[in-house]
Amino acid sequence: MAYNGLMQNVYMDNGATSWPKPDCLRDALDQHVSQIAANPGRAAHRASLDSARAIFTLREQLAGFFGLDDPMRVVFTSGVTHSLNIALFGLLRPGDRLVCSPLEHNAVMRPLYVLQQSGVQVEILPSDEHGRIDPADLASALRKPTRLVVINHASNVNGALQDLRSLGSLVRKARTGGDGYPLLLSDTAQSAGLIDIKMERDGIDLLAFTGHKGLLGPDGTGGLLIGPEVSTEELHPRCYGGTGSRSDSEIQPDFLPDRYEAGTLNTLGLAGLASSLSWIEDQGLPCLYERCSALRLRLYDALASLPGIRLFGPREGAAGLFSFLLAGMDSAEISYRLDDDYGVLVRGGLHCAPSAHRRIGSFPGGTVRLAPGPFTSDEEIERTIAAVRELSGESGR
Amino acid sequence: MSSHNYSVILFPSTGYAIQGERLLDEQGIVHRMIPVPRSIASTCGSCIRIKGSDSAAAQQILTTEGLSFERIVALEE
Numbered sequence: 001m002a003y004n005g006l007m008q009n010v011y012m013d014n015g016a017t018s019w020p021k022p023d024c025l026r027d028a029l030d031q032h033v034s035q036i037a038a039n040p041g042r043a044a045h046r047a048s049l050d051s052a053r054a055i056f057t058l059r060e061q062l063a064g065f066f067g068l069d070d071p072m073r074v075v076f077t078s079g080v081t082h083s084l085n086i087a088l089f090g091l092l093r094p095g096d097r098l099v100c101s102p103l104e105h106n107a108v109m110r111p112l113y114v115l116q117q118s119g120v121q122v123e124i125l126p127s128d129e130h131g132r133i134d135p136a137d138l139a140s141a142l143r144k145p146t147r148l149v150v151i152n153h154a155s156n157v158n159g160a161l162q163d164l165r166s167l168g169s170l171v172r173k174a175r176t177g178g179d180g181y182p183l184l185l186s187d188t189a190q191s192a193g194l195i196d197i198k199m200e201r202d203g204i205d206l207l208a209f210t211g212h213k214g215l216l217g218p219d220g221t222g223g224l225l226i227g228p229e230v231s232t233e234e235l236h237p238r239c240y241g242g243t244g245s246r247s248d249s250e251i252q253p254d255f256l257p258d259r260y261e262a263g264t265l266n267t268l269g270l271a272g273l274a275s276s277l278s279w280i281e282d283q284g285l286p287c288l289y290e291r292c293s294a295l296r297l298r299l300y301d302a303l304a305s306l307p308g309i310r311l312f313g314p315r316e317g318a319a320g321l322f323s324f325l326l327a328g329m330d331s332a333e334i335s336y337r338l339d340d341d342y343g344v345l346v347r348g349g350l351h352c353a354p355s356a357h358r359r360i361g362s363f364p365g366g367t368v369r370l371a372p373g374p375f376t377s378d379e380e381i382e383r384t385i386a387a388v389r390e391l392s393g394e395s396g397r
Numbered sequence: 398m399s400s401h402n403y404s405v406i407l408f409p410s411t412g413y414a415i416q417g418e419r420l421l422d423e424q425g426i427v428h429r430m431i432p433v434p435r436s437i438a439s440t441c442g443s444c445i446r447i448k449g450s451d452s453a454a455a456q457q458i459l460t461t462e463g464l465s466f467e468r469i470v471a472l473e474e
């Protein structure tokens with residue numbers, strides 16, 4: 001199959017950010033910049049109040065989407081990394097213990113590296129070959145003074161899904177002794193917008209999400225949902241500044257969401273996110289999951305039969321992506337050839353997740369990740385399969 | 398709103414005020430969102446102005462719904 005440079009690219013990098021986005025997102029952004037888009041909560045004129053109403057409506061929408069009762073416990077951030085930093089640095093103190101999965105992204109591992117220097121103890125749980133945790137292993141790890149359990153719901157390297165509901169149930173059972181700990185923090189970067197997640201049902205106390213991946217929104221949007229069992233007094237802010245409230249005081253407000261929302265919100269991005277989220281709700285998560293799972297499975301099964309290929313990730317029980325390697329070629333070469341020779345856009349390397357790659361045996365070389373999205377066509381899947389098939393023929397020579 | 402006697406409901410933030418206006422809307426209490434009068438607080442947010450005669454009803458609604466508000470202040474024009 002010759003790629004002549006005029007063929008449309010095949011975008012297989014939805015794990016990094018989703019593309020394309022729903023048409024309604026473009027319309028929402030256009031509408032937002034075409035009208036007076038005032039700063040929400042920073043004045044009392046009608047345009048500012050309209051912005052504040054739109055922001056509050058999105059809080060309600062997200063609270064409903066993720067199964068949280070109080071929309072004021074939805075805190076907007078610049079993305080999941082910012083959200084995870086608030087939770088980790090806000091809650092953990094020297095001497096505390098933290099337990100996490102082996103599939104955590106550097107958005108967790110880098111903060112943990114810093115926290116370990118200050119005396120936080122970190123334990124990485126054992127797992128199966130895909131990085132999935134056996135709930136029994138978590139149960140035995142939940143000893144005092146465990147303050148936080150961090151679980152990446154879906155790996156950004158191999159798509160492996162953790163059984164959040166079972167793990168969340170164990171964390172709740174361990175919350176004895178009156179100190180309110182341990183709590184469960186979940187990174188939903190690769191699962192939100194694809195898999196139904198409900199905080200109360202799944203036992204999640206802190207849910208970090210990003211807007212620009214499965215939720216199909218713009219970059220620079222995301223949030224941290226803070227469950228009712230989290231003491232905001234003990235969850236210290238990471239950033240201090242103006243909130244539009246209590247302006248007479250130089251002390252950060254203690255109420256939500258202002259405690260964690262210093263500075264002007266990304267109202268443009270959030271207008272887009274509201275639109276994308278509505279699109280997802282109209283489609284229905286089961287429908288989107290079925291579509292993405294079918295695309296992933298078609299890719300997975302077709303590639304599994306190729307000579308010299310090694311697949312990373314479970315065949316089933318996964319989010320919409322997986323990784324592979326071809327014998328005799330490194331991940332950078334494969335990803336470059338897919339782009340340059342076939343117009344197939346993928347991400348090779350370590351995907352900002354060295355811990356995950358260590359666990360699945362692909363460190364330091366990394367893997368090539370294939371991440372179709374809800375708008376990926378069957379024809380694009382077949383082009384990707386054909387491209388990898390040709391490369392695998394070369395690699396075997 | 399032409400009443401000489403009116404009240405304002407103060408909230409911790411505009412987000413709470415927006416919830417407050419929704420509740421008052423649902424209960425048919427005439428209201429308007431205005432900047433917090435500097436004479437009663439030096440914060441820069443919004444508050445809800447209602448008729449003085451609606452103060453008790455408004456307080457009842459907000460309390461019943463469990464919405465956080467700071468206080469209701471009676472004022473005269």
